[in-house]
Amino acid sequence: MRIEAHGLGKRFGRDWIFRDLTYAFEPGSATALLGPNGAGKSTLLQVLAAYTLPSAGELRYTVNSRAVRPEEVAMQLALCAPYLELIEELTLQEQLQFHTRFRPLRAGLSPAQLIELLQLGNARHKLIRDFSSGMKQRVKLGLALYTDAPLLLLDEPTTNLDRAGVAWYHEHVAATTAGRTVLVSSNVEEEYAFCGARLLVTDFAVRRS
Numbered sequence: 001m002r003i004e005a006h007g008l009g010k011r012f013g014r015d016w017i018f019r020d021l022t023y024a025f026e027p028g029s030a031t032a033l034l035g036p037n038g039a040g041k042s043t044l045l046q047v048l049a050a051y052t053l054p055s056a057g058e059l060r061y062t063v064n065s066r067a068v069r070p071e072e073v074a075m076q077l078a079l080c081a082p083y084l085e086l087i088e089e090l091t092l093q094e095q096l097q098f099h100t101r102f103r104p105l106r107a108g109l110s111p112a113q114l115i116e117l118l119q120l121g122n123a124r125h126k127l128i129r130d131f132s133s134g135m136k137q138r139v140k141l142g143l144a145l146y147t148d149a150p151l152l153l154l155d156e157p158t159t160n161l162d163r164a165g166v167a168w169y170h171e172h173v174a175a176t177t178a179g180r181t182v183l184v185s186s187n188v189e190e191e192y193a194f195c196g197a198r199l200l201v202t203d204f205a206v207r208r209s
Ligand SMILES: Nc1ncnc2c1ncn2[C@@H]1O[C@H](COP(=O)(O)OP(=O)(O)OP(=O)(O)O)[C@@H](O)[C@H]1O
Pocket: 012, 017, 035, 036, 037, 038, 039, 040, 041, 042, 043, 044, 187
């Protein structure tokens, strides 16, 4: 997916979080959205995902030269973010089956195959509620990486992962990002090191005099 932002701005009340952001995110590129806590990385990600309306400027989305309306973007993206919840009352297998009723996985992958890729075969019948925070993060990441979508959004992707989990993340990011438009909102160098482009949100902050 190509995302073109022209003069993009977002404010909450009277406070501008960023302003005058003009940038093109290209298919096959991975971009890190960087900045200190509270800079507006997650807000920018949500505006680009068309989850939140911008306060100024325009966004244009295209997939294979076809224009995509903002309300259609949700079905073209895969997202892993701390504010996105799994369904605690389902088992892992039920969660993946539920997800694939609405969104297919890449390359015809089945929920059972994804459970193997997640290395969570022993937990397939366990309730998500009883998963550790690192196990939940691995499921959220696996669903985002392996959902068939041209836009992949990762917000603080290695949250709660141990060393083995971070290694799993690197292996599966490398296997799934080719050809997609990837945005990573992060403060942790090792989770966005693979990104070829960097966008510092504070470059678009509104200075107060
Ligand atoms: N719905 C909202 N209403 C009002 N202010 C908001 C809202 N969402 C975010 N903000 C404010 O916007 C600013 C940017 O927040 P955001 O979460 O985008 O930052 P961030 O760079 O992702 O931070 P972190 O690194 O801590 O995750 C913060 O000052 C935050 O309080």
